[in-house]
Amino acid sequence: MKKQTFTGSNSLLRSLEHEGVEMIFGIPGGAILPAYDPLLDSPIRHILARHEQGAGHMAEGYAMATGRVGVAMTTSGPGATNLITPLQNAKMDSTPLVAITGQVGTAAIGSDAFQEAYTTGLAMHCTKHSYLVTDAGELPNVIHEAFHLASTGRPGPVLVDIPKDVLNQPTHWSEPSLAGLPGYKPTREGHPKQIKAAIDLIESAERPVLYVGGGVINAGASTELAEFAVAVNAPVVTTLMARGAFPDDHPLALGMSGMHGTYPATTAIQKADVLVSLGARFDDRVTGKVDAFAPHAKVIHVDVDPAEIGKVRQAEVPIVGDARLILRALLDRVLSLRDAADAPRRQEWFDQLDSWRKSHPLSYDQDPDGPIKTQHFIERLHALTNGEAVVTAGVGQHQMWASQFWRFSRPRSWINSGGLGTMGFAVPAAIGAKAARPDDLVYALDGDGCFQMTFQELITAATEGIPVKVAVFNNGGYGMVKQWQSLFYQGRISATSLGTTIPDYPNLAEAMGCVGLRVTHADQIDVTIEKSLSVNDRPVVVEVVTDPDEMCFPMIPAGGSNDDIAMGPEDL
Amino acid sequence: MQHTLSVTVEDKPGVLARVSAMFSNRGFNIHSLAVGPTNVEGRSRITLVVDAPELEQLKKQLHKLVNVIKVQELEPSETLEAEVMLVRVSCDPHSRGEVADTAALFATRMIDLSPKSMTFEISGTPEHLASFLEHVRPYGIIELVKSGRVALKKQSDVSTSLIGGGTR
Numbered sequence: 001m002k003k004q005t006f007t008g009s010n011s012l013l014r015s016l017e018h019e020g021v022e023m024i025f026g027i028p029g030g031a032i033l034p035a036y037d038p039l040l041d042s043p044i045r046h047i048l049a050r051h052e053q054g055a056g057h058m059a060e061g062y063a064m065a066t067g068r069v070g071v072a073m074t075t076s077g078p079g080a081t082n083l084i085t086p087l088q089n090a091k092m093d094s095t096p097l098v099a100i101t102g103q104v105g106t107a108a109i110g111s112d113a114f115q116e117a118y119t120t121g122l123a124m125h126c127t128k129h130s131y132l133v134t135d136a137g138e139l140p141n142v143i144h145e146a147f148h149l150a151s152t153g154r155p156g157p158v159l160v161d162i163p164k165d166v167l168n169q170p171t172h173w174s175e176p177s178l179a180g181l182p183g184y185k186p187t188r189e190g191h192p193k194q195i196k197a198a199i200d201l202i203e204s205a206e207r208p209v210l211y212v213g214g215g216v217i218n219a220g221a222s223t224e225l226a227e228f229a230v231a232v233n234a235p236v237v238t239t240l241m242a243r244g245a246f247p248d249d250h251p252l253a254l255g256m257s258g259m260h261g262t263y264p265a266t267t268a269i270q271k272a273d274v275l276v277s278l279g280a281r282f283d284d285r286v287t288g289k290v291d292a293f294a295p296h297a298k299v300i301h302v303d304v305d306p307a308e309i310g311k312v313r314q315a316e317v318p319i320v321g322d323a324r325l326i327l328r329a330l331l332d333r334v335l336s337l338r339d340a341a342d343a344p345r346r347q348e349w350f351d352q353l354d355s356w357r358k359s360h361p362l363s364y365d366q367d368p369d370g371p372i373k374t375q376h377f378i379e380r381l382h383a384l385t386n387g388e389a390v391v392t393a394g395v396g397q398h399q400m401w402a403s404q405f406w407r408f409s410r411p412r413s414w415i416n417s418g419g420l421g422t423m424g425f426a427v428p429a430a431i432g433a434k435a436a437r438p439d440d441l442v443y444a445l446d447g448d449g450c451f452q453m454t455f456q457e458l459i460t461a462a463t464e465g466i467p468v469k470v471a472v473f474n475n476g477g478y479g480m481v482k483q484w485q486s487l488f489y490q491g492r493i494s495a496t497s498l499g500t501t502i503p504d505y506p507n508l509a510e511a512m513g514c515v516g517l518r519v520t521h522a523d524q525i526d527v528t529i530e531k532s533l534s535v536n537d538r539p540v541v542v543e544v545v546t547d548p549d550e551m552c553f554p555m556i557p558a559g560g561s562n563d564d565i566a567m568g569p570e571d572l
Numbered sequence: 573m574q575h576t577l578s579v580t581v582e583d584k585p586g587v588l589a590r591v592s593a594m595f596s597n598r599g600f601n602i603h604s605l606a607v608g609p610t611n612v613e614g615r616s617r618i619t620l621v622v623d624a625p626e627l628e629q630l631k632k633q634l635h636k637l638v639n640v641i642k643v644q645e646l647e648p649s650e651t652l653e654a655e656v657m658l659v660r661v662s663c664d665p666h667s668r669g670e671v672a673d674t675a676a677l678f679a680t681r682m683i684d685l686s687p688k689s690m691t692f693e694i695s696g697t698p699e700h701l702a703s704f705l706e707h708v709r710p711y712g713i714i715e716l717v718k719s720g721r722v723a724l725k726k727q728s729d730v731s732t733s734l735i736g737g738g739t740r
Contacts, residue, residue: 120586124593129638132585149638183582183641307632 008136008167009034012100013042015143015176021071023435024100025049025058029075030115032102034167047435047464052079054428054457056086056099061432063095064415065390065442067220069150070432073100077115080161081122085422088126090157092419093241094218096150097157098143099127105165106134119161128156133163136171144176153186154305155218186304190319190326198276198300198317199333205274207349208234209297211257211286214241214418215279215304221324222246222411225278228331233343235353237265239280241418244408254353255362258286259556260400263360264353266554266562271352272297279303279323282312283419284558292561302326360567362404364550371547372522374398374473378405378445380525381471384533389441390433392416394426394450396480397552398473402445424453430468431461441533444470448498448505449478455508461539462513469532469540475548476500483551487572500545509541518543574603575627576651576723579618579634580642583609587639591618594633600624604655606720615641619722646723656719657701658683660691662712671711678704689714 012035016024023045028036039046049055052074059070070090074083080101090097104113123130129149131142139162146158202208216225222245229236229252236246237257246253257265269275275297280286287293290312301308301315302323309318319326334340366376378401381389387407393399393416408414415433417425430444451472461468482496506516515535519528519542532540555566566572581587588607595602603621610617624630627645634643646653663671668690675682675692678700684691694704698721705713 121589124590125597181638183635184638305636307629307636311629 005170006172007034008139008162008169008171010038011136011139011171011173012143012162012167013038013044014173015140016044016071017042018140018176019069019143019147021069023047023062024071024073025055025062025432026073027052027055027075027079029079029102031076031104031164032073032079032100032162032167033075034164035073035100035102035162047431047460047466049428049460050456051454052082053085053424054431054454054460056083056097057089057422057425057428057454058432058435058457058460059097059099060086060090060093060095060425061392061415061429062436063090063097063432064429065412065433065436067218067412068436069096069098069147071098071100075102075115076104076119077117079115080117080119084122084126085420087123087157087159089417089420089422089425091126091128093417094155094214095157096155098146098150099123099157099159101159101161102167103132103161103163106163107165109163120159123159123161126157127159128154130159130161132161133166136166136169139171140173140176141180145178145181148178148181149184153184154215187306187320188304188322188325190302190321190329192329194317194319195326195329195333198319199330199337201274201298201300201317202232202234202276203334203337203344205234206346207268207272208232208274208276208346209254209268209272210234210236211239211269211275211277211280212236212242212245213239213278213280214245215323216242216245217411219279219304219323220411221279221327224324224327224331226250228327228334231331231334231340231343233346234276235268235350237261237269239283239286239418240403240416242280243403243406243414244411247409248407249409256403258283258562259288259558260404260552260554262362262404263554263565263567264356266556266565267356268353269294269297270562274298274300276300277302277315278327281308287312288556288560288562292563360554362554366522368522370522372519372525372544373550374475374544374546375401375405376522377471377473377525377544377546378402381443381529382406384526384529385441385443389413389443390415390437392426392430392433392442392444394446395421395423396447396450396478397475397483397550398445398447398450398479400480400552423447423450426450427454427468427470428457430470431457431466434461434466434468435464442468444468446470446472447479448472448474448476452498452503455512458509458512458514458539458541467536467539469542471542471544472505473544473546474500474505475546475550477548479548479550480552486551487569488557500548505541505543509539514539514541516541516543518545520545573623573625575622575624576646576648576653576721577620577622577627577631577634578644578646578723578725579620579640580610580644581616581618582639582641583614583616584639587616588618590637590639591634594637595622598630598633600630604720606722608722619720621721644725646725650726651723652726653697653721653723654695655698655701655721656693656695657716658691658693659705659708659716660684660689660714661708662689662714664688667711671708674707675704678707680704
């Protein structure tokens, strides 16, 4: 038998194996075809998505559930353009991702060939970096660099575009190096002078707040954060991306701040004299009107990306570096000055926070005979799973309610689309998370509008044996947009109604090889959840028919000051 | 306000596109741009003159580009700058002598002559070029093309700051 030639495709697979890749989410096609042949002989599992956007979000879910680099592979042209949304989503939420796209043959590039798109050009604004590989000999280094870039510094998506002839080119594989990245040197250790300055400021603060972002989860710094918060005796606010970075049942936890954050969290920042930002980026959903944000606070800004510091808000003490190393250094500095037990008591501040907790709690009314409130279902799901599920969400009201009413206790248990706000994220992200962590319960909390954008990936889940669970909160429309129309457009409801009867969700689920359930009355919630938890050989979809008129509060209107929190429509 | 930035980059395809794309993405305006190789193989230098109220964020965003190796802001008083300009000046056989005399004062090279015009090549500081233009403008400027600015940090101790040099 003729010996098989070692080609660019073999080199690609060898490189992916070398990076420790255990699974790829993708869809084949003309230009990427050569790479799918050696995949048959590779230990790497391929999960065949039904749409490239789904493959990308699965890779994100995988990455967010594990902290490892997620990998998506698609063909050229539409395969690549369908990946653009996940790439931008991963860029906004700093998720480590490597996307591999096929490209038309080198000789055809620029000729408007079949399924040609200028992929590296399209990806320029929605990746951390991108490569067009023009010689198969570059593959070991390029793949190694791509994984290094995706996973270090501020994590993000990296795209590698490979023309078909490069995949077919005879080549050999050699141990890769990072010598090709002369300009990339992310800072990890915080500057000692800044560490000292930060502690001086925190120790003398009367009303400090730790404002924690997704960077703390990316850095794996939850343990250090908990130790530090106690050592300096400061309350902790988490952003949407940081839910789970700090346990919600901790006495120092204030919950999420911002547009739909809790009153104590948002107000604590407004009244703070020292704001310690840890891996957060002063997003407009957090700050509201920037000029009115945390007006009394001196800011300590810790971020691995120097460009985030001073981008929105000037920092009195900027510290560039890895959140875990910096928290450790901050902790060491505090403990070199005094015992942990001698932290400032700040009784007045904590009394104030407690009074806000009591006067402005998160609330909703579940009428036992009335329509189901999404918030109530989420609380019941949390109770019946002991809060031990990995929860994913789409975008909108259900996402905000999930972030408000799920009591998070550990990092990487909350997977959602924060920065880009990508509807349809929940189902594919849950599939990626479940594929990565098969022993954990993964429950997607989704809206009906979101579900209709990507539900076909449940076919992927059913055929690949990835038994995720999905609650579809069916309020018959795009709830959050409808809420804005109700509040700010005189109730003129335009193009936000989807109807509640089509599709028939349980039947749709069954048609896709899943178990379909429906719950319409509050007294049936527990038994339905139990039923969903009892199925483990197939995905389960639970249609939860919910109150179409329920609105999400607290709320700060876009561009409003965080001093003006509306607890209900009467406050607007 | 105009600032001059010297950006050392890897000499790879698409690097200039990444730099200019970042400018448009972040809403910065490029006034002039010049790209060329350096004395180090595999390194190019992009010299940018930008209109921006402050440079901090811009410099950080440039640094985030993986192919960018070094970003240096060039202070006018510590910088050697040059541009190249080709100018076609209207003149007839009667005025040709005057134009040529003026051009000689500015150390230009006459590179094209027609019955109705003379074309000059001139290089030097932006001020030098501007001054030449002022002197030939009365004759009529038919066409003009200018290169992007190139700049290097001075190594001598001579500073023009004491005599108010600089382009801002």
